Amino acid sequence: MTRFNAASHDRHHWWRALLLRLAVCSGVSGFLWWASGWAGLLVSLMLWAYAMARDLVELGAVLWRAFRRLAFRPVQGRLYQFKGHRIRVEEDELLPQRWLALDDLATALGSPMSAISLRRRWPQGVCEQRGVAYVLDDAALAWLGEQRNDRAGRMRLWLEREIWYPARGRKAGYRAQSKGAPHGAPADD
Numbered sequence: 001m002t003r004f005n006a007a008s009h010d011r012h013h014w015w016r017a018l019l020l021r022l023a024v025c026s027g028v029s030g031f032l033w034w035a036s037g038w039a040g041l042l043v044s045l046m047l048w049a050y051a052m053a054r055d056l057v058e059l060g061a062v063l064w065r066a067f068r069r070l071a072f073r074p075v076q077g078r079l080y081q082f083k084g085h086r087i088r089v090e091e092d093e094l095l096p097q098r099w100l101a102l103d104d105l106a107t108a109l110g111s112p113m114s115a116i117s118l119r120r121r122w123p124q125g126v127c128e129q130r131g132v133a134y135v136l137d138d139a140a141l142a143w144l145g146e147q148r149n150d151r152a153g154r155m156r157l158w159l160e161r162e163i164w165y166p167a168r169g170r171k172a173g174y175r176a177q178s179k180g181a182p183h184g185a186p187a188d189d
Contacts, residue, residue: 022050050167082108089163090134098167099127100159109144109155118143137164151189 025048032040061161080087085108088101090142106113114135119126135143144156 018055025051080162082155088132090129091167096168098137098163099129100137100140100163102126102133102135105135105140105155109151111149113143137167 003082025044029041029044032044034040035067056138057181063138080089085104087104087108090099090101102113102115113135115126118135118139122139122142125136127136137159139158141159144152144159147153
């Protein structure tokens with residue numbers, strides 16, 4: 001027994017309704033043109049406008065979303081904002097982790113983050129790519145956890161929610177501390 005597919009049904013219904021409207025409008029326009037010439041054809045334009053307005057508006061919305069998605073494709077998933085500050089994020093090709101631009105984090109935090117001191121504490125947590133220093137999300141979380149101001153706490157919470165957890169998937173928060181889970185995450189059962 002086949003299952004009912006609502007999306008397929010709606011598409012089929014939409015095409016049938018569109019073809020019916022096109023046929024009726026064409027028939028009425030042809031008859032009005034035959035009966036009264038160009039004047040009847042102009043009157044039938046109102047019928048066309050009434051019958052096709054909703055579909056044209058929906059087509060415009062679909063095209064808008066498609067062009068917008070196409071325009072934002074190069075930066076999709078790489079630009080984030082914290083309190084109005086842009087933060088560049090790069091995905092790691094091999095591991096489920098992300099790298100954050102160090103100067104963007106420092107600007108958003110309002111205090112300097114030294115790449116040298118971060119590299120000293122987390123040797124694998126800082127890298128340079130195309131002239132920009134990037135810090136691993138785990139190292140950034142650990143460093144922000146050591147800071148004692150409100151903005152660092154808010155940034156740490158934002159970083160966990162928006163960058164750390166989505167990169168690692170649903171079970172990421174339940175892994176042990178040694179695997180890179182944020183401080184306070186429950187242990188895996």
